[in-house]
Amino acid sequence: MRHIVKAALAAAMLALPAAAEPAPGGPLTIERQGSFFIGGREVKADALSTLPAYAPSGTITVDQVYVRYQVPAAATGRPLVLVHGCCLTGKTWETTPDGRMGWDEYFLRRGHPTYVVDQAWRGRSAASPVGINRVRSGKAPPDELPTVFSAGHEPAWAIFRFGAEYPQVFPGMLFPLEAQEEFWKQMVPDWLNSLPTPNPTVPALADLAQRLGGAVLVSHSQSGIYPFQAAALNRAGIAGIVSIEPGACPAATGDMAPYKGLPILVLWGDYVDLSPRWAPRLKGCRDFAAAANAAGGQVENAVLPEMGIKGNSHMLMQDRNSLEVADWLAGWLARKVGPKG
Structure with missing residues (x-):
């Protein structure tokens, strides 16, 4: 099987364009940097x-x-809060698997403070061992074990739309598959199905945005719905929403009041219509955008190949043209959200 994968990757590499040029280069002057936690009990x-x-x-x-x-x-x-998706951590937004500039640095160079988070119970946001240890010590029955899952390389291949199925590669697909071993190292166990309701990440995002005095919440995949849920809880600090290939948008039949007048971008890569997982989600987001805009919203549902930018996978912030996409997004932010308050 390995020689088949290598042959498919070699063919795909020949069809790929050169990597995007770096964002504004030279020395990077940072006023301050650090880390903290928000939320918790x-x-x-x-x-x-x-x-x-x-x-x-x-x-x-x-x-x-x-x-x-x-x-x-x-x-x-405006400050950008960057939220990762399923089975990943804030590493999503940092240096790409093949060593190029990540979006955290790119937008920093474009004048945006960047805040990269690890979702609750993921990465450096600690999970609780209590559910597992209660079963292990006989204090709870086995059917009360918490649900934890990981995405295997083979099924994730199709989910991330590198190809229709492993090890096929979509023609012209731009993810740097020669660095896939580095990418797979980013993936971690996912505790989503064991978290309390509401997901603790959601109120934390609302609190963080308010603390920052007007931030844009930038989410991806599993976390795509979180900024919308945060706005429904408390919109006070949310200056805009960028939801990249969300697992779901708000229902078109739901309450649109939290989104009225709020700049919202739902952004999609390529090959979506070829995916039975993602095509219905795109349709649902189109329906949401229509309903929200009819109620006074400012929702743009943007599909990159429809704008002439082709070949992007689900991990478009790590694709070979990631900085081209980031540059387009920086323009959208400048037009729709504006400078810092």
């Missing part, structure tokens, strides 16, 4: 450990969201 539990060296009972903090930020000198743009 204390939980007392009796199953923190099954090891003799660590007490089973005690208090831990859960549901917090890790935030890593960088603020450029003389910032001109």
Whole structure:
């Protein structure tokens, strides 16, 4: 099977254009950088450990969201909060698998403070071991084990639209498959189905936007719906929404009041109509955009190949033309959201 994959990749590489030119280069002056957590709650539990060296009972903090930020000198743009999708972490927005500039640095160079988060119970936002240890210690039955999943390379291949199925490659597809081994290292176990309701990431995003005094929430895939849910909770700090290939948009039959007058972009890559997973989601977002705009919204549903930008996978922020897409998005932000308040 490996020689088949290599042959498919070699053919795909010949069809690919050269990588995009770097964003504005030269020394990068950062006014400040750091990290913090937002949200979180204390939980007392009796199953923190099954090891003799660590007490089973005690208090831990859960549901917090890790935030890593960088603020450029003389910032001109709105803060961008970058939220990753399924089975990934904030690494999504950093250096690409083949070593090119990530969107966190690109938008920083374009004058936007960037805030990269790890969703609750993901990456540096700690998960709770209590559900597992309660079963392991006999305090709960096996059917109460929390649900945790990982996306295997083969099924993820089609989900990320590298090709219709593993190891096929869509013609002209722009993801750097020669660096796929580095990409697969980004993937982590996903606790989504074990989280409380509402997902703790959602109120954390609303709180973070308010703390920043007017931020654009930029989400991807699994997290695509989160900015909409955050706006429904508290729109006060949300200056705009960019939802990249969301797993779902708000229902077209729902309440559109939270989105009235709010600049919203729903952005799609290529090959969507060829995917039984993604084609219905695009249709649902088109329906949402129509309903929201009829109610006074400012929703744009943008499909890159319809604008002449072709070949993008689901991971368009890591594709070979990622900076071309980022440049287009920077223009949209300048036109629709405007400079920092």
